[in-house]
Amino acid sequence: MGFWEKAQSLDQRWIYLLLVLVIAGILFKPVGLAVEIKKETQAAYDAIDKLPASSIMWLGAEYDAASAPELMPAMMSVMRHALRKDVRIVGGAMWEQGGNMIERAWNNIKAEFPNKKYGEHFVNVGYKPGGGIFLQKMLSSVSDAVLGVDARGTQLSQLPLMGEFKTLKDAKLVFAFLAGDPGTNDWVKHVTDPNKITYVAAATSVSVPGAMVFVQSGQMTGLIAGLSGAAEYEMLIKTPGRATAGMDAQSFTHVLVLLFIILGNIGYVMQKGKKAKA
């Protein structure tokens, strides 16, 4: 068997091992590549930065554990930014795991904000079924949409923040974390287009091409795109975290995948040439 034939029939487990070694290697010895802020990320940051103190922001967690590595760092950064600006947060989700994702993000950062209390500065109403219909219902009455209780089973009447947040229109800004459907289309249908509430999002890289359509049309004000967007947001709020730590490794995995494609095609061409000669 010639070299290229051997290369073409390489056991895929060597490829897996190489990927793990590259990621682990760079995590052990980071290179320190500088992260450049993209304009969509800056627009997302500016949208929160402009909010007056005490205004209310809706946090929509439309993702699950499969997208958490990309979106959880962004969610934590956004929550930090909002709470530092004294913006109050009400969170909810059209995805089942969204409520628990919000709870996790809050648990991870609440120690940094000892004067921020659940019920006064932050409420999690959790997941509700219906997708866009849940959003639609919230435009007329949040209490009816969530049947009067938050994610923890507490009556909304016992939460001071919910005394001011009666409908979704009371939110100055909607910040959604998107991983698919239900997601952007539902927010645009109910929030941006008819009601003109400022809409900003963080999306998994897979969802970014679809979300850019709404950025161009002006229906979405800013966009945190994938893990790199999350790293940029961490730089903007000057609190580097998991996303920033992972950017070097992310960079090298991209180079590795492209090298695989190039090598695979070189091998293919060489083999094809050999067969043609034979």
Add this chain to the structure above:
Amino acid sequence: MRNEAPIFLGLIVGLVVIISNFFRTATLTVVRSELDQWYMIALNFAMLVGFINVSRIHVDKINKKREGWQYSIALFVGVLVFVVVGFAAGSSSAPRFQWLFEATLDPMQSTMFSLLAFYIASAAYRAFRIRTREATVLLVAAAIIMLGSVPIGRMIWSFFPVARSWILSYPNTAGMRGIQVAAVLGGMATALRILLGIERGYLGGI
């Protein structure tokens, strides 16, 4: 009547939704608001269908002792653990339930999906072949996006981030918008067919 009456119900419900969107009278607003709530409630109480379907398959597997039947028991153990802890915790955001979610479902789902990274790397080497001009354009666009999105791209060539931004803002937007607009038209046509009872596939042969 067993076919026609349910389809007629669907038509009435759909028409109320459509008409209430265009005529915002007090009565229609109240009716629509109630209908929204009814939809969410009806959808929520259908939650056990997935569990019943999966259970039938695995109970049958256990009864007939088919290959791997022991793993089916693990499946039911997983269900039971969440149900018991859930009821003991009292809410889905209670600390115990949150703990269980973060200890089990969260990492299992994350890791399952992370396997795709390895499969993509393998496919990149073994399967991605540039045989046509279209595939070349696809690969070049992908390469620009991949390098333009991460810091190393700017290090290799400062134009990569600019090119990435341009591709996402213009050709990608154009292509995705065209597909989305076509999908919206298709979706509306399908919705109309469902309302008029022409499309009955969703009844599943019941």
Add this chain to the structure above:
Amino acid sequence: MWVSGSTFQLWMIAFFTLAIFSVLYKDNPFYRLVEHLYIGTSIGYSVMLAWFQFGKPTIASIIKDKPHYIIPTIIGLLIYCRYFKPIAWLSRYSLTFTLGYSAGYVISKDFRPLFITQLTATVQPLWSSQGLGSTINNLVLVLGVVGTLTYFLFTQKRTGVIGAGSTVGKWIMMVAFGSAFGNTVMARMSLALGRIQFLLGDWLHLIK
């Protein structure tokens, strides 16, 4: 023990992570066990969410001040009649109610934001006063959208203007799909990175 980030929890997470990763080497009993556990926990979680987030509050509302919510509850429960042949036809009411609502919702809500606004945003000057760059960008956008839509006209022969339009659409879609592929690679690599960061950082404390 119930504290998030406790040693016991970290070891559980590490076990599940490594058991699933082990399939990359070879299919094995640990992977199959965790795979089935994943399906089971996923179902158990969904059932509990549905109960606590909406089922229990609905029943509380029915008892307290909204007895008419019993009607949609019954409509929702009718779906389970599909498992009993003599009354399986009753489940059609549940399906047609939800599908009828969804169909009406799509027709009334999708058109303006996802069609009209999108097409309005596509109407850009084909000769921009802001320079050649802006003109090229607008041309790519407008011709790209028109070309992509033309590509999906299957009832017309691909000759003349239709042929040229669908060719433009094809190339624009190739770029869009390339963009989608590039972003997909990025997303998947982030997931693997996240898991390895957990193993090396949170579990083994070898990295920060």
